[in-house]
Amino acid sequence: MSGSCFAEYLSHYVALTEVERAALARLEENKRDMKRGDILQREGDPADEIYVVNHGRLMSYVHVDDGSRQILRLYYAGDSVGTGNAIYSTACETIVATEDAIICPFEKDALKTLLGEHPRVAALLFALNQAERVALTDRLASIGRTSAKSRVAAVLLDILQRLRIMTGDAIESFDPRLTQEELGDATGLTSVHVNRMLRELTEEKVISRKGSMVRVIDEARMREVANYIDRFADLDFSWLPDARP
Amino acid sequence: MSGSCFAEYLSHYVALTEVERAALARLEENKRDMKRGDILQREGDPADEIYVVNHGRLMSYVHVDDGSRQILRLYYAGDSVGTGNAIYSTACETIVATEDAIICPFEKDALKTLLGEHPRVAALLFALNQAERVALTDRLASIGRTSAKSRVAAVLLDILQRLRIMTGDAIESFDPRLTQEELGDATGLTSVHVNRMLRELTEEKVISRKGSMVRVIDEARMREVANYIDRFADLDFSWLPDARP
DNA sequence: CGTCGAGTTGACATAATTCAAGTAAGGTGG
DNA sequence: CCACCTTACTTGAATTATGTCAACTCGACG
Incomplete structure (x- = not known):
C-alpha cells in the first residue's frame, strides 16, 4: 500500500x-x-x-x-x-x-x-x-459578508471540490457527511435555517438531494450563489528550494 | 537602528x-x-x-x-x-x-x-x-457564533493586545486607526450597528471614547463580552530545531 | 414495534440592516 | 481666520434575515 x-x-x-x-x-x-x-x-x-x-x-x-x-x-x-x-x-x-x-x-x-x-x-x-x-480567509468572507444561502452553497462546494481532488474524479454527487446541524455550525447558522436554504437551493434546481447525498445540478449557478473562488487554479510552487541531494 | x-x-x-x-x-x-x-x-x-x-x-x-x-x-x-x-x-x-x-x-x-x-x-x-x-479560527468563531457586541469588543481587544506586545507597555488607551465602517468590515457588521454597539459598551462603562481614541475601562468585563482567549499565554517553542552552527 | 436522532415545516420573535436625516470634526482655499 | 466641504459619526423608524419554539414525519435500528 x-x-x-x-x-x-x-x-x-x-x-x-x-x-x-x-x-x-x-x-x-x-x-x-x-x-x-x-x-x-x-x-x-x-x-x-x-x-x-x-x-x-x-x-x-x-x-x-x-x-x-x-x-x-x-x-x-x-x-x-x-x-x-x-x-x-x-x-x-x-x-x-x-x-x-x-x-x-x-x-x-x-x-x-x-x-x-x-x-x-x-x-x-x-x-x-x-x-x-x-x-480560512475565504470562509471568513463567506460567513462575515454573505447571505445564508450563499454560505450553505459555499460549504457544499468546498467539500465537493476537495473530494474531487482526492478521488481524481469529476463527481457531482457526494455525501457531505455532516448533519444539517453540523452544516449550521460550519456556516454560523441554525440547523433550521440550513434546512430552509437547502430547500431553496433544491427548489431552484441548483442541487438535488436523496437521503444524505447531495448532487450539484447547476454548478455554474452554484458557484455564483456561493461566491466561489477556485484557489487551486492559480497555484505557483516554482519558488520552492531544490531538494537536498 | x-x-x-x-x-x-x-x-x-x-x-x-x-x-x-x-x-x-x-x-x-x-x-x-x-x-x-x-x-x-x-x-x-x-x-x-x-x-x-x-x-x-x-x-x-x-x-x-x-x-x-x-x-x-x-x-x-x-x-x-x-x-x-x-x-x-x-x-x-x-x-x-x-x-x-x-x-x-x-x-x-x-x-x-x-x-x-x-x-x-x-x-x-x-x-x-x-x-x-x-x-483566524478565533475570528471565525467570533463572527460565526457571537453577537454584534461581542464581535466589536473582540476586534478592539485584539488590536489592544497587539499594540501592547509591540510597545511593551500596559496601555489601556489606544487608537484603533479604523473607522466604524472599517470595524464593520472587520466584524461582518454595518457601520451603523458598530456605532450602536460602541455606544452600548460605552454606556455600560466597559470602554470610554474620546475622538478616535478608545479606553478599556473594565477589561475583565470586556474579555467576557468578547469571549476573549489569550493565545499568547500558552506558547510552546521548545520543539524548534537547533540553530545551524 | 417502539424509540431515537435527524430532517421538515409553520408561526412568531429578535438581531441586525436599511434608509433617512441629522451633527460633529478636520482640511482647504480665499 | 473664517466659510466651506467632506467625511465620519450619531440616532430614530421601518424592514428583513435569521433565530426560536414547537409540532410533526421519516427512516434506522434494536
Whole structure:
C-alpha cells in the first residue's frame, strides 16, 4: 500500500524525492483507528501530538460561551491535523471523526527533525499553510459578508471540490457527511435555517438531494450563489528550494 | 537602528543567532514609504513580492459580490504581509495602509534561500503560521457564533493586545486607526450597528471614547463580552530545531 | 414495534440592516 | 481666520434575515 498519505497528497503539488517520501512516511508509522464520532482531542487537552489523516474524514471545532460551536475545518486523507498543537501546550480545538477514519499520530519532536533535515519539505509545508490560511480567509468572507444561502452553497462546494481532488474524479454527487446541524455550525447558522436554504437551493434546481447525498445540478449557478473562488487554479510552487541531494 | 523589524519581532519568541538575524535583515534591504490609504497590492495583481512591515499599520481585505468587503487581518511592525503571494501567481487580497507606514518588499525567491539555508527560521515561520491560523479560527468563531457586541469588543481587544506586545507597555488607551465602517468590515457588521454597539459598551462603562481614541475601562468585563482567549499565554517553542552552527 | 436522532415545516420573535436625516470634526482655499 | 466641504459619526423608524419554539414525519435500528 501507499507508504504515506501525507507524501501522496504533497505529491499533487511537487515531485518528492525518495528520501523526502521516506521522511514523511516515518510520520505515519503509527496508526490509530477511529469510528464516526470518536474524539481525537478536546480543547484544553495536552497538545503533545500532531496527526496525519490516513483514511476517512474528520472535523475540528471550538465551543463558544453559550454552548454552541463553530466548526473550523474539515480534514481528509493526506491532511495534517492539529498542527496548531505545534506551538501550544494545550489544544485549542476539538477534533472528531465525521466518518470511520485512520489517523497517524506523531510527536512534535518529529517536526523538528523533519523541518531541520528537509528544507524543501519545510518550504512545502510553509506553502500549504498559506493555502490553508487563504482557505480560512475565504470562509471568513463567506460567513462575515454573505447571505445564508450563499454560505450553505459555499460549504457544499468546498467539500465537493476537495473530494474531487482526492478521488481524481469529476463527481457531482457526494455525501457531505455532516448533519444539517453540523452544516449550521460550519456556516454560523441554525440547523433550521440550513434546512430552509437547502430547500431553496433544491427548489431552484441548483442541487438535488436523496437521503444524505447531495448532487450539484447547476454548478455554474452554484458557484455564483456561493461566491466561489477556485484557489487551486492559480497555484505557483516554482519558488520552492531544490531538494537536498 | 534596528537592522530588521522582522528579526526583532521573531526575537520575542526565540533567541536568534547573528547569522539568522543577518538573513532576515536581508529581506528588509529595500524600503518603501506609504501614506494612510495607499494600496500595496490589489486582488488580482501579479503576486511577485512578499513584504515585511517595518513601521506603521496596514490591513488586508477581499471584496465580495455586492461591493462590500471583508477585512481579513491587521498588520503591525514586524509582521510579514502578503505571504499568500508565495503560492499564488496573483494576489488574493488587497493590502492598504491604515496609517503612514514603511514596508520592505522582497522577491518570492528570497524565501527559497531563507527557508533552504536556515531550517530553524523555517520552523519558526511554520510556527508563526500556526499562530496566525489559530488567530483566524478565533475570528471565525467570533463572527460565526457571537453577537454584534461581542464581535466589536473582540476586534478592539485584539488590536489592544497587539499594540501592547509591540510597545511593551500596559496601555489601556489606544487608537484603533479604523473607522466604524472599517470595524464593520472587520466584524461582518454595518457601520451603523458598530456605532450602536460602541455606544452600548460605552454606556455600560466597559470602554470610554474620546475622538478616535478608545479606553478599556473594565477589561475583565470586556474579555467576557468578547469571549476573549489569550493565545499568547500558552506558547510552546521548545520543539524548534537547533540553530545551524 | 417502539424509540431515537435527524430532517421538515409553520408561526412568531429578535438581531441586525436599511434608509433617512441629522451633527460633529478636520482640511482647504480665499 | 473664517466659510466651506467632506467625511465620519450619531440616532430614530421601518424592514428583513435569521433565530426560536414547537409540532410533526421519516427512516434506522434494536
